[in-house]
Amino acid sequence: MSRVRVAAFGVSLDGFGAGPNQSLEHPLGEGFGEIMSWFFPTQFFRRMHAGQQDGETGVDNSMAEKSFENVGAWILGRNMFGPVRGPWPNEDWKGWWGEEPPYHCQVFVLTHHARGTLRMKGGTTFHFVTDGIEAALERARQAAGGRDVRIGGGTSTVRQYLHAKLIDELHLAQRPLLMGRGENLFAGLDLPALGYQCSERIAGERATHLILRRS
Amino acid sequence: MSRVRVAAFGVSLDGFGAGPNQSLEHPLGEGFGEIMSWFFPTQFFRRMHAGQQDGETGVDNSMAEKSFENVGAWILGRNMFGPVRGPWPNEDWKGWWGEEPPYHCQVFVLTHHARGTLRMKGGTTFHFVTDGIEAALERARQAAGGRDVRIGGGTSTVRQYLHAKLIDELHLAQRPLLMGRGENLFAGLDLPALGYQCSERIAGERATHLILRRS
Numbered sequence: 001m002s003r004v005r006v007a008a009f010g011v012s013l014d015g016f017g018a019g020p021n022q023s024l025e026h027p028l029g030e031g032f033g034e035i036m037s038w039f040f041p042t043q044f045f046r047r048m049h050a051g052q053q054d055g056e057t058g059v060d061n062s063m064a065e066k067s068f069e070n071v072g073a074w075i076l077g078r079n080m081f082g083p084v085r086g087p088w089p090n091e092d093w094k095g096w097w098g099e100e101p102p103y104h105c106q107v108f109v110l111t112h113h114a115r116g117t118l119r120m121k122g123g124t125t126f127h128f129v130t131d132g133i134e135a136a137l138e139r140a141r142q143a144a145g146g147r148d149v150r151i152g153g154g155t156s157t158v159r160q161y162l163h164a165k166l167i168d169e170l171h172l173a174q175r176p177l178l179m180g181r182g183e184n185l186f187a188g189l190d191l192p193a194l195g196y197q198c199s200e201r202i203a204g205e206r207a208t209h210l211i212l213r214r215s
Numbered sequence: 216m217s218r219v220r221v222a223a224f225g226v227s228l229d230g231f232g233a234g235p236n237q238s239l240e241h242p243l244g245e246g247f248g249e250i251m252s253w254f255f256p257t258q259f260f261r262r263m264h265a266g267q268q269d270g271e272t273g274v275d276n277s278m279a280e281k282s283f284e285n286v287g288a289w290i291l292g293r294n295m296f297g298p299v300r301g302p303w304p305n306e307d308w309k310g311w312w313g314e315e316p317p318y319h320c321q322v323f324v325l326t327h328h329a330r331g332t333l334r335m336k337g338g339t340t341f342h343f344v345t346d347g348i349e350a351a352l353e354r355a356r357q358a359a360g361g362r363d364v365r366i367g368g369g370t371s372t373v374r375q376y377l378h379a380k381l382i383d384e385l386h387l388a389q390r391p392l393l394m395g396r397g398e399n400l401f402a403g404l405d406l407p408a409l410g411y412q413c414s415e416r417i418a419g420e421r422a423t424h425l426i427l428r429r430s
Contacts, residue, residue: 013413014401015230176416176425180405186229190395198228201391203418210391
């Protein structure tokens with residue numbers, strides 16, 4: 001069955017899903033690289049990112065692998081796609097990932113500013129959706145062809161979909177680190193009232209993996 | 216060296232240190248018993264609370280034991296002492312713990328309403344401190360005689376001492392549960408800016424133990 005999932009979503013111990021002051025130099029906000037530093041040493045990431053054969057195996061690696069399994073389409077908030085804010089000055093920016101992004105499927109980017117479809121190497125196509133999160137999900141579901149829709153983030157996008165009760169499963173990778181500032185995933189969200197509970201806790205080498213599901 | 220510690224302090228995955236609607240029936244707020252349910256099955260708690268010889272051993276039990284080691288004095292917020300709010304109508308309320316509370320030392324209760332010292336069985340004495348958190352800490356340090364001062368909570372009290380940079384070590388026991396409502400430990404607190412970082416993560420049977428220290 002097709003599910004709507006958030007996976008391998010890094011959070012700090014104090015609930016931050018992004019650091020402050022996002023920019024070209026700090027796509028995830030200042031200090032947030034540390035929060036994702038459970039992911040970077042995994043064999044899965046090393047292989048995907050750099051075609052390397054090294055990297056660690058273990059619980060974190062297995063959770064990283066699972067996060068990409070059975071994904072048929074992605075949804076990204078616009079800031080996950082790039083540092084450009086406001087209207088697109090041109091179409092030069094093609095994402096953080098170079099010529100061949102790691103998605104290899106249809107990716108729906110939420111934005112208020114229309115832009116033409118962008119086809120990349122390796123089967124990734126970026127569609128820019130201006131008519132809201134539900135429309136993006138509808139299109140992503142169709143594109144996924146029965147596989148899962150993965151909501152890649154950022155924090156604000158995940159919060160919007162949680163608030164709308166549209167996420168079936170959310171896998172958080174909690175690093176034992178404090179951020180103090182940035183975008184808080186939980187602030188003002190009453191997740192139990194929205195139908196969510198935590199159904200699994202899996203201790204990885206560098207992160208604690210928490211699986212939230214909606215009943 | 217004498218330290219100021221918070222220990223075995225239960226928090227939910229979304230950062231709540233107490234549930235909503237605290238009352239006589241729900242001293243920790245509604246639903247919060249679940250957050251402390253890593254503590255109740257331990258051999259340490261069973262022995263302390265009911266003089267029982269059963270209970271689980273393991274990581275959670277060992278963290279529960281450590282939380283009581285080398286403690287020379289306690290500080291409690293007034294709501295940790297009881298459900299009475301505002302001026303004391305009389306001196307009938309003597310704490311949640313019956314005749315012989317589990318402290319066995321001097322306990323300093325923060326309150327805006329003066330009350331006489333209360334001596335209980337087993338060496339616990341409750342002092343009611345009306346001149347603020349620093350005065351309470353000063354008195355607790357003297358009473359501790361070189362051992363640690365443990366700040367027992369609740370959330371608001373811990374937040375005040377964190378904000379004042381007066382806590383040396385904070386051991387959180389994070390349960391993989393969502394609360395959604397109640398008192399959030401982290402909200403609006405920039406812990407790194409206050410000098411705190413997480414220095415250890417220990418996966419217990421029912422809780423993830425996170426040790427925060429101030430540098």
